[in-house]
Amino acid sequence: MSLSFDPNALELPHGHFIGGTYRPATDCMTLHRPSDGLGYAGLPIAGADLVDEAVCAAKSALKSSGWGSCQPRDRTRALHRWADLIEADAEHLAQLEAVASTRLISQLVAGDIAVTAEQIRFFAEMADKEGSDLVPTRGDQLGMIVSEPYGVVGAITPWNFPISMAGWKLGPALAAGNAVVLKPSEMTPFATLRMAELSVQAGIPAGVVNVVLGDGPTTGNALTGHPGIGKISFTGSTAAGAAIMENIARSGIKPMTLELGGKSPQLVFADADLTLAADCIARNILFNAGQACVAGSRVLVDARVAEAFTAALADRLKPGRIGPTWDAATEYSPVISARQIARIESLVNAAISEGAEVVTGASRLDHPGYFYAPTLLTGVSQTNTAVTEEIFGPVLTLQTFTTEEEALTLADHPTYGLAAGIFTQDLSRAMRVMKRLEAGTIWINRYGRSRDHILPTGGYKSSGIGKDLGRDAYHANRRTKSVLIDL
Numbered sequence: 001m002s003l004s005f006d007p008n009a010l011e012l013p014h015g016h017f018i019g020g021t022y023r024p025a026t027d028c029m030t031l032h033r034p035s036d037g038l039g040y041a042g043l044p045i046a047g048a049d050l051v052d053e054a055v056c057a058a059k060s061a062l063k064s065s066g067w068g069s070c071q072p073r074d075r076t077r078a079l080h081r082w083a084d085l086i087e088a089d090a091e092h093l094a095q096l097e098a099v100a101s102t103r104l105i106s107q108l109v110a111g112d113i114a115v116t117a118e119q120i121r122f123f124a125e126m127a128d129k130e131g132s133d134l135v136p137t138r139g140d141q142l143g144m145i146v147s148e149p150y151g152v153v154g155a156i157t158p159w160n161f162p163i164s165m166a167g168w169k170l171g172p173a174l175a176a177g178n179a180v181v182l183k184p185s186e187m188t189p190f191a192t193l194r195m196a197e198l199s200v201q202a203g204i205p206a207g208v209v210n211v212v213l214g215d216g217p218t219t220g221n222a223l224t225g226h227p228g229i230g231k232i233s234f235t236g237s238t239a240a241g242a243a244i245m246e247n248i249a250r251s252g253i254k255p256m257t258l259e260l261g262g263k264s265p266q267l268v269f270a271d272a273d274l275t276l277a278a279d280c281i282a283r284n285i286l287f288n289a290g291q292a293c294v295a296g297s298r299v300l301v302d303a304r305v306a307e308a309f310t311a312a313l314a315d316r317l318k319p320g321r322i323g324p325t326w327d328a329a330t331e332y333s334p335v336i337s338a339r340q341i342a343r344i345e346s347l348v349n350a351a352i353s354e355g356a357e358v359v360t361g362a363s364r365l366d367h368p369g370y371f372y373a374p375t376l377l378t379g380v381s382q383t384n385t386a387v388t389e390e391i392f393g394p395v396l397t398l399q400t401f402t403t404e405e406e407a408l409t410l411a412d413h414p415t416y417g418l419a420a421g422i423f424t425q426d427l428s429r430a431m432r433v434m435k436r437l438e439a440g441t442i443w444i445n446r447y448g449r450s451r452d453h454i455l456p457t458g459g460y461k462s463s464g465i466g467k468d469l470g471r472d473a474y475h476a477n478r479r480t481k482s483v484l485i486d487l
Contacts, residue, residue, distance in 0.1 A: 002278055003091065003328040007033065007099045012041055013193040015052060015214055021204020023050070025213070031187060034102050034334040035324035035369045043186055045214040051181070051222040054210040054234035058152040058179035059228060061207025068149040072128035074240040079124035079175060082118040082202035089198060097191040098325040102288055105326055108163075109240070115166035115370050115451060118476065119469070122453040123171035126322040126474045144483040145228045149177035150230030150255075150306075153477060156216075156244075157192065158236045159185035159336055160291045166192045168468045169233050170199075170209065173480050176477035178230070179208045183223055187336060216240060220221040225251035231477065232256040237390070238415070238462045243298070244399060257466035257476050259458055261390045262293045262418030265411040266447060267402075267433065270302040272423035273445070274309055280421070280447045281396070282316035286374055287448070289333040290394035294419040294457075296447050298387060300410050310378065310398060315362045316384070317374040317396075322367050335370040335393060344393035351386035353380055356397070382410065390416065404429065408436055417460030421447040 015022040027042025044055075062068055067075065086093065093109035103112060105407060130147075137143035155169035162184055173180050184192040192211055199209040212219055220240075224232050225247050234244055238261040248254055268277045284296050301309050320331030335341040341364065348362050361375030375395040381386050386397045401407040411420060420439040424430050434442045440459040449457070456470030466476050 003094065003109060005095050005105070005326050007040065007324070007326050010095055010099055012096065012190050013197070015194040016043065016046055016054070017193050017209075018050075018054045018201045018207075018212040019061070019210070029186065029215075032337065033099060033369070034336050035326070037338065037369050043213055044190065045186075046183075046212040046219045046222070048222040051212055051219060052228075054181045054212050055152055055226050055228040057207045058181055058210055059206050062151065062179045065205035065208065067179065067205055067208050068151070072131075075127040075175060075177065076124045077195045078203045079120055079127070079171070082199050082204060083120040083124070085198040085202050086113060086117045086120070086195065089194070093191050093194055094162060095326070096194055097188065097327075097412050099161060100190055101162055101188040101325070102291055102336050103161065103325060104330050106328045106330065106335060106374065112161060112164050114165050115131075118451060119164075119167045119453050120171045123175040123246060123474060126172075126471070127175045130471065130474055142485040142487060143145075144485075146481050146483055147478045148481070149478055151178060152229055153178045153180050154226065154229040154232045155180055155182040156220055156232075156234045156236065157182065157184050158222065159188040160288060160293075162188040163191050163195065165235050166195055167461050168235065168473070170195070172473040174204065174208065176474055178477055179210070181210045181212060181223060181229070183212050183214060183219050186213065189213050196289065211320060216243070220244070221247050222449060224248055227252055230254060233468075233476075237258040237261050241464065246303070255476075257473075258464045259293065259420070259463060259468050260418070260464040261294070261416060262459065262463050263298060263388070263390050263413050263416040264294055264419040264421070264439065265298040265300055265413070266296040266421035267407050267423065268299065268301040268305070268309060268426040269302045269407075269426070269429065271425050273425065274305060274312060276405070276445065277423040278309065278312040278316055280423070282313060284447045285394050285396050286317070286319065286332065289335055289372065291333070291336065291392055294441065294449070295392075296419070296421050297391065297396055298411075299396055299398040299399055300407055301398060302407075303402050305396075306400045310359065310376075313396075313398070314376050317360055317376055319365065319374055322365060322371055324369070332371070333445045335372050338370060340392070341370040341372055344391055344395065346394060347385055347389055348375060348377070351377055351380065351384050354384050355381070356384055356386055359398075361394070388415075404433065408433065411437060413461075417464035419459075430452045440467075
């Protein structure tokens with residue numbers, strides 16, 4: 001059975017999801033499908049009053065249900081049921097995401113949605129395995145570090161992987177005993193709304209998961225600045241993360257996890273398996289048309305193999321079958337919006353005017369919607385726009401080095417430190433270079449995340465604060481108090 005579907009026949013959820021039910025709302029903005037540019041749905045924008053209602057609903061649900069203080073295994077069971085429902089509803093969820101986003105229907109069912117269910121199960125199992133500690137103190141005393149949920153967590157997710165990012169935020173926060181008020185990107189809200197519906201069906205108390213729709217300046221500011229929010233978790237651009245930090249500082253101090261932008265280098269040494277490296281780098285930038293925070297968009301290659309490697313890489317930068325996200329035969333994603341594809345064009349044109357040489361691409365593709373050709377630029381300096389700016393599209397730059405030290409100098413970015421790749425068959429070099437790279441994730445002889453949810457993700461420098469995934473994400477959703485008892 002084909003996964004292809006008619007986007008015009010798809011019924012979309014509408015309104016904010018608060019306290020376990022949909023809240024009817026008036027549309028304030030029109031959404032456009034990336035695949036063809038057509039307006040297809042309206043979106044309401046939650047103001048401060050509605051955000052306050054969602055936070056109050058979350059607090060009330062915590063109090064009445066005892067979600068944060070119940071037997072931890074009860075949370076585990078409910079989260080497992082939720083993961084089961086997400087898997088069972090995979091085709092519907094995939095349609096809701098494909099119509100709105102850049103994600104291909106063929107990749108969603110076996111990829112994003114299955115991985116999201118796995119992530120929720122991973123965090124579900126932490127609920128009764130991570131907790132408070134007895135610590136060594138004087139013999140006539142008892143010392144404890146008591147771990148507790150924050151209460152209500154505010155979460156904001158981006159448009160590039162809506163379901164996966166919702167799982168990143170909801171899984172650890174709920175397992176840790178919190179309620180959540182989540183704002184998805186205003187461009188890709190529908191699959192997240194459906195996930196919230198399924199949470200109630202799974203037995204997670206109504207009001208523990210709330211979804212408010214809206215933009216950053218109105219809804220995002222109201223959420224991050226709300227005094228009833230105990231902690232913020234955000235994935236998005238570095239500029240937006242800085243604005244959130246400023247808003248939190250203005251309205252009251254609270255902890256935050258920020259997974260932000262990147263401009264990640266991939267270092268290809270002369271002894272590397274060049275076929276493997278070319279395959280990995282091309283596959284990474286073609287995936288979701290390069291719209292990923294960890295996209296390895298800066299290729300650094302040993303000058304001795306640069307000519308052959310450049311040709312091999314350019315040969316692999318073919319987009320595959322272009323088409324709408326709801327067609328199961330489509331192989332290459334569109335860019336999310338008219339505004340974003342115009343930004344990509346502007347940055348590439350600026351890079352060319354600054355001396356970049358086009359090996360391939362550097363233009364829109366002749367197809368309805370927002371499709372940009374996979375692009376490879378050479379002859380760029382460290383100050384070239386394509387090297388310094390996060391383009392968030394299918395654009396690679398290629399620079400050469402002659403020594404390991406020069407490679408490390410080129411790899412260092414003044415702003416970002418999210419991820420990096422190393423391709424070499426010399427284990428000593430791999431470990432030596434890994435230690436000196438300032439990045440939160442290093443991949444060696446591969447590039448991209450696996451389904452090992454134990455590995456945390458997060459950046460150095462302006463690429464973020466704190467970690468998503470792994471034990472770190474669970475502990476980031478709990479706070480501790482120290483207790484000392486004289487016996």
